[in-house]
Amino acid sequence: MAERRVCRVEDLPPGEMKIVPGGRWGIGLFNRGGSVYALNNYCPHAGAPVCRGPVTGTTASESSYDSRWVREGDILRCPWHGWEFDISTGQSVAEPVRRVKTYPVKIVEGWIVIEG
Amino acid sequence: MKADSTVDAGVSVVDTAVHPYPRDPDEIREYMRAPLSKLRFPGLDGYFYPPPKDENRADSALDGTAGADPDLARRQLFADTGVDCAILLPVTRGLLPDVDMASELCSATNEWLAARWLAGDDRFYGSIRINPADPTRAIAEMDRWADHPKMVQVAVPLQAHHPYGQRMYRPIWERAAHHGLPVAVHADSLGGNEFWPTSVGYPIYYVEYAAQYPINYVVHLMSLIAEGVFEDIENLVFVFADGGIDMLFPLLWRFDSDWRALRSVTPWVKRQPLTYLRDHVRFCSHRLEGPSDANDYARWIGEIDAEHLLMYSSNYPGVSFQPADAFAAVPPALRQRVLATNALQTYRRLREFD
Numbered sequence: 001m002a003e004r005r006v007c008r009v010e011d012l013p014p015g016e017m018k019i020v021p022g023g024r025w026g027i028g029l030f031n032r033g034g035s036v037y038a039l040n041n042y043c044p045h046a047g048a049p050v051c052r053g054p055v056t057g058t059t060a061s062e063s064s065y066d067s068r069w070v071r072e073g074d075i076l077r078c079p080w081h082g083w084e085f086d087i088s089t090g091q092s093v094a095e096p097v098r099r100v101k102t103y104p105v106k107i108v109e110g111w112i113v114i115e116g
Numbered sequence: 117m118k119a120d121s122t123v124d125a126g127v128s129v130v131d132t133a134v135h136p137y138p139r140d141p142d143e144i145r146e147y148m149r150a151p152l153s154k155l156r157f158p159g160l161d162g163y164f165y166p167p168p169k170d171e172n173r174a175d176s177a178l179d180g181t182a183g184a185d186p187d188l189a190r191r192q193l194f195a196d197t198g199v200d201c202a203i204l205l206p207v208t209r210g211l212l213p214d215v216d217m218a219s220e221l222c223s224a225t226n227e228w229l230a231a232r233w234l235a236g237d238d239r240f241y242g243s244i245r246i247n248p249a250d251p252t253r254a255i256a257e258m259d260r261w262a263d264h265p266k267m268v269q270v271a272v273p274l275q276a277h278h279p280y281g282q283r284m285y286r287p288i289w290e291r292a293a294h295h296g297l298p299v300a301v302h303a304d305s306l307g308g309n310e311f312w313p314t315s316v317g318y319p320i321y322y323v324e325y326a327a328q329y330p331i332n333y334v335v336h337l338m339s340l341i342a343e344g345v346f347e348d349i350e351n352l353v354f355v356f357a358d359g360g361i362d363m364l365f366p367l368l369w370r371f372d373s374d375w376r377a378l379r380s381v382t383p384w385v386k387r388q389p390l391t392y393l394r395d396h397v398r399f400c401s402h403r404l405e406g407p408s409d410a411n412d413y414a415r416w417i418g419e420i421d422a423e424h425l426l427m428y429s430s431n432y433p434g435v436s437f438q439p440a441d442a443f444a445a446v447p448p449a450l451r452q453r454v455l456a457t458n459a460l461q462t463y464r465r466l467r468e469f470d
Contacts, residue, residue, distance in 0.1 A: 064283075064344035067383050
């Protein structure tokens with residue numbers, strides 16, 4: 001896949017998401033605390049535009065009835081059926097793991113560059 | 117549960133659900149303590165819907181009561197049916213409003229079972245009846261019997277006021293697992309304060325009731341999974357002794373699907389719900405109807421993971437009695453697992469049987 005300049009860094013402030021052209025459904029760029037991630041805008045479950053879902057946290061637990069809120073800002077929740085995905089890897093939180101396709105991202109001369 | 121291919125040598129048929137009955141209530145009363153033994157208590161024929169025809173095999177009766185004669189049961193199971201050993205699961209009185217009476221009836225039933233049935237034949241194994249509405253006494257009753265070499269499981273009613281995953285039951289299941297005793301859930305006779313048989317009202321006919329009532333086990337199973345009981349108690353096993361495995365999978369597919377969307381609400385459920393079955397759940401086989409064609413039947417029980425989850429049970433002396441040759445058309449390796457191996461791996465104490 002060819003590398004492409006898809007967005008100026010200053011056009012994707014921290015905490016923001018932006019859809020850029022790519023693939024059949026577009027690619028979602030996420031700026032999480034200065035790190036940029038690129039996810040295919042297609043949920044592996046039922047084909048929803050997954051990148052349009054809320055960015056949120058999730059819960060962790062040691063034993064029954066123990067629930068702690070963790071990883072605020074790291075989790076993308078699909079807008080259709082609520083599946084949770086780790087933005088940095090595209091992997092579902094629930095097992096068995098399903099994966100949103102991700103693209104390598106580089107910053108070159110103030111541009112966000114992705115392969116794909 | 118750990119797979120162990122060496123345990124089934126020499127045993128060809130284990131019957132995991134046989135129901136012994138007292139000839140009359142006084143046979144149980146004999147083992148009760150005063151003053152409760154002085155009081156009246158319900159008989160064993162209380163049901164939402166009394167069976168309109170015989171509930172039990174007419175040829176199994178002693179003095180008019182089916183399943184009440186150990187000698188006859190021995191002949192009909194071991195000689196006529198080819199069973200090598202049988203797990204006895206006596207019914208009690210369901211949800212009696214008086215929890216002390218309910219617990220006393222459990223204790224007396226255990227005494228009666230040990231004296232009248234287990235002592236008389238090495239091939240009979242037993243179930244410890246406990247009353248889950250009184251966890252303290254249920255635990256004491258388990259502790260009282262846990263070292264008995266013929267008691268292989270704990271038994272509780274299918275009827276309940278709260279699904280079995282809920283937290284008030286947790287100490288009971290922890291204790292059962294501590295003793296290495298699986299927990300069998302089976303529809304009981306009724307004591308008086310059971311809920312409606314369905315949440316949308318009373319069906320008219322017994323045939324409706326008989327077909328749908330056992331499906332309530334799914335409520336217990338989903339509760340056990342959702343409340344993390346199987347996550348927290350590593351070696352706990354539930355045996356659903358009214359069958360129903362063939363009704364399970366479409367409901368668990370739905371449960372799995374919703375769990376993926378709602379996982380964060382119950383983060384203690386670490387695994388896809390369906391994946392808890394092999395480690396924590398078994399089903400008895402009677403009332404496994406399946407397709408009527410023999411080849412379709414053999415394929416069907418492969419698809420419901422009978423290889424790991426299903427254990428043969430006759431349900432003697434019930435009229436839904438299932439002989440072991442019901443599995444004659446099933447491939448031999450799978451048949452062996454259903455008829456013996458799965459039970460021998462579930463009930464460790466059966467391994468001493470030869």
